[in-house]
Amino acid sequence: MTSQSLNSHHVDPDTALKLYIDGRWSAPLDPVSIAVINPATEEVVAHVASGSAADVDRAVAAARTAFAGWSGTSPHARAQIIGRIHELIIERKEQLAQAISLEMGASISSARAMQVPLAAEHVRVARDLLATYRFHTVEGSTAIEREPIGVCGLITPWNWPLYQITAKVAPAIAAGCTVVLKPSELSPLSALLFAQL
Incomplete structure (x- = not known):
């Protein structure tokens, strides 16, 4: 696949060779890349950064730092941000669908018809649950406090890539956790586009 056709699907070839860590795109510590192959055509459609154990450590450290602030946000504030993610998935549904078709x-x-709408639905449900979810309850003489646990390490499989991402990321951030996402190396384009949201 040429750079021009990659750009037409909003996956910038330079960005694809970077990792999204600490709210920005950064070069991996080890510049190894992985070819993304469309299994329907057996064509290479992109090259993406592989990432190393040291890159994972950087991502976890950044997520731990971000956790202090994110975990303290109100459910209402989290719902607004998650709602915006939902809107952006809907706005960019064609880009996301094209990427899914290319990568898997x-x-x-x-x-x-299915993969992008169902992925968006995970995000909508997480947003809507925050309006009524009770993080603090009292049952008899027992108080139950549901609170963010910390950094969540999320690994997604190759099939239904965006759906798998939103099924894990949306509830984690709704709960007040931060995440480090490791998408399948077979279908990473959805994750690149999701990070751009």
């Missing part, structure tokens, strides 16, 4: 060889009709 799914038909574009399947990506448009």
Whole structure:
């Protein structure tokens, strides 16, 4: 795949060779890249950064630092941010569907009709739950406090990539946790686009 066709799907080739850590794109410590192959055509559609154990350590350290602030946000504030993520998925549904089709060889009709809408639904549900979820309850003489636990390490499989990302990221950030996401090396384009939201 050429750089021009990559750009037409909003996956910048230079960004694809970086990692999203601490709210910004940064070069990996080890410049190894992985070819992303469309299984339907067996064509290389992109090259993405591999990331190393040291890069994971950087990501975890950044997520730990961010946890102090994020875990203290109100459920209402988290719902607003998650709501904006939902809106952006809907706005960029065609870009996301095209990326899913490229990275996992799914038909574009399947990506448009099922994969992107169901991924958006995970985010909407997480947003809506925050309006009524009781983080503090008292049952008899027992008080129950539900609080963010910390950094969540999230690993997603190759199939239904955006759906798998939102199924893990949305509830984690709704709960007040921060995340380090490791998408499948077979279908990482959805994760690149999700990070741009």
